[in-house]
Amino acid sequence: MGTPLCDGFGRDVRYLRVSVTDRCDLRCSYCMKEDVTFLPRNQVLSLEELDRLCSAFVTLGVRKLRVTGGEPLVRRNILSFFAAMGAHLRAGRLDELTLTTNGTQLARHAQALAACGVKRVNVSLDTLDAQKYTRLTRLGRIGQVFDGIAAAQAAGLRVKLNAMALKGVNDDEIFALTDWAAGHGCDLTFIELMPMGDIPAGTRLDQFWPLDEVRAHLETRFRLIDSALSTGGPARYVTLAETGQRIGFISPLSHNFCNSCNRVRLTCKGELYTCLGQEGSTDLRPVLRAGIEGAALAREIRAAIARKPAGHAFGYGPCAVAGQMARGMNHTGG
Numbered sequence: 001m002g003t004p005l006c007d008g009f010g011r012d013v014r015y016l017r018v019s020v021t022d023r024c025d026l027r028c029s030y031c032m033k034e035d036v037t038f039l040p041r042n043q044v045l046s047l048e049e050l051d052r053l054c055s056a057f058v059t060l061g062v063r064k065l066r067v068t069g070g071e072p073l074v075r076r077n078i079l080s081f082f083a084a085m086g087a088h089l090r091a092g093r094l095d096e097l098t099l100t101t102n103g104t105q106l107a108r109h110a111q112a113l114a115a116c117g118v119k120r121v122n123v124s125l126d127t128l129d130a131q132k133y134t135r136l137t138r139l140g141r142i143g144q145v146f147d148g149i150a151a152a153q154a155a156g157l158r159v160k161l162n163a164m165a166l167k168g169v170n171d172d173e174i175f176a177l178t179d180w181a182a183g184h185g186c187d188l189t190f191i192e193l194m195p196m197g198d199i200p201a202g203t204r205l206d207q208f209w210p211l212d213e214v215r216a217h218l219e220t221r222f223r224l225i226d227s228a229l230s231t232g233g234p235a236r237y238v239t240l241a242e243t244g245q246r247i248g249f250i251s252p253l254s255h256n257f258c259n260s261c262n263r264v265r266l267t268c269k270g271e272l273y274t275c276l277g278q279e280g281s282t283d284l285r286p287v288l289r290a291g292i293e294g295a296a297l298a299r300e301i302r303a304a305i306a307r308k309p310a311g312h313a314f315g316y317g318p319c320a321v322a323g324q325m326a327r328g329m330n331h332t333g334g
């Protein structure tokens with residue numbers, strides 16, 4: 001393995017998030033345009049190419065791999081990729097193989113994911129209201145997600161819900177989501193809206209809801225105890241004193257966690273983005289397709305990681321959004 005992957009600020013990189021497709025069966029309004037154009041298939045790495053690239057990162061010391069997208073479970077034959085990564089788990093080269101999903105396809109894949117060594121899954125669910133869910137996702141039916149969560153749990157997977165905190169959209173559902181998660185044995189994490197992708201005039205400023213306010217809202221009913229728990233991701237956790245329930249907060253805007261960043265992102269085109277919130281990537285596809293591997297590929301990866309920026313430049317001023325990324329979240333991998 002040699003020296004661990006380390007950036008120019010002394011941060012070790014142990015966590016790879018790989019977007020296996022930019023496609024999705026939903027069109028969440030904060031993530032992509034309704035008439036989004038997806039990448040032509042010839043620009044997307046084959047699963048075998050993704051396997052080679054991800055395996056190179058594992059050889060270089062990445063210990064946690066999260067599969068995301070787009071919707072990872074809409075990619076044809078994606079289970080073969082999970083099986084290939086599962087081999088790294090079994091060999092002790094990876095500590096965790098997991099995925100972030102909208103849950104619509106989870107019912108048919110949960111058992112197979114568990115068989116590949118996946119132990120937990122993050123499911124995005126911003127509302128419990130069926131009509132609101134369909135409006136927000138433009139295409140989704142909430143029953144499919146509930147079925148997916150149940151199937152995942154039946155297969156022995158732990159489920160964490162990811163809910164965007166959206167002012168004027170789900171600000172009336174914080175307790176409902178909290179109670180639902182508790183009642184269904186799920187962890188729950190709230191996420192701040194980042195200015196990425198298509199931003200219809202005004203919507204981000206209107207919808208951005210700092211998580212301090214969500215926390216304060218929860219404090220009207222619960223006593224929150226800060227927890228030292230870390231899952232290796234960016235969430236900070238609290239425990240609700242009254243119920244023991246765990247709630248996470250991912251607040252890239254109001255409490256930036258870039259100082260302790262341990263992760264990079266690989267897109268389905270083979271671009272390595274060393275920061276979610278900055279332009280600039282290294283295209284590994286030509287390298288891969290030129291047959292470069294082993295030490296030469298490792299050098300390319302190390303050089304890219306050495307250039308990892310200090311952090312994002314996102315910000316919401318009183319009437320403007322700063323640091324906006326034109327790139328969609330489905331492209332970079334959420």
Ligand SMILES: Nc1nc2c(ncn2[C@@H]2O[C@H](COP(=O)(O)OP(=O)(O)OP(=O)(O)O)[C@@H](O)[C@H]2O)c(=O)[nH]1
Pocket residue numbers: 066068100122160162191231232233234235250252261263276277312334
């Ligand atoms: N700005 C920023 N946001 C991130 C980063 N990683 C994750 N997020 C945000 O957090 C959301 C949820 O992340 P998840 O896919 O659940 O992954 P995670 O938080 O690492 O998951 P755990 O392993 O459960 O801790 C993402 O969709 C992003 O919105 C990051 O490196 N930078």
Ligand SMILES: C[S@@+](CC[C@H](N)C(=O)[O-])C[C@H]1O[C@@H](n2cnc3c(N)ncnc32)[C@H](O)[C@@H]1O
Pocket residue numbers: 024030031068069070071072100101102122123124162164191192193194195196329330333334
């Ligand atoms: C891009 S999706 C990919 C995986 C899968 N399709 C899903 O929805 O879970 C990953 C996560 O990114 C989050 N996300 C999308 N757009 C976002 C934005 N503008 N700011 C913050 N998180 C966003 C989603 O809510 C989801 O939890």
Ligand code: SF4
Pocket residue numbers: 024025026027028031032069070071102124329330
């Ligand atoms: S957040 Fe996930 S489910 Fe929603 S449109 Fe984006 S990729 Fe699809």
Ligand code: SF4
Pocket residue numbers: 234252257258259261262263274275276277278309310311312
């Ligand atoms: S914004 Fe960039 S530096 Fe900050 S936590 Fe995310 S990926 Fe890491």
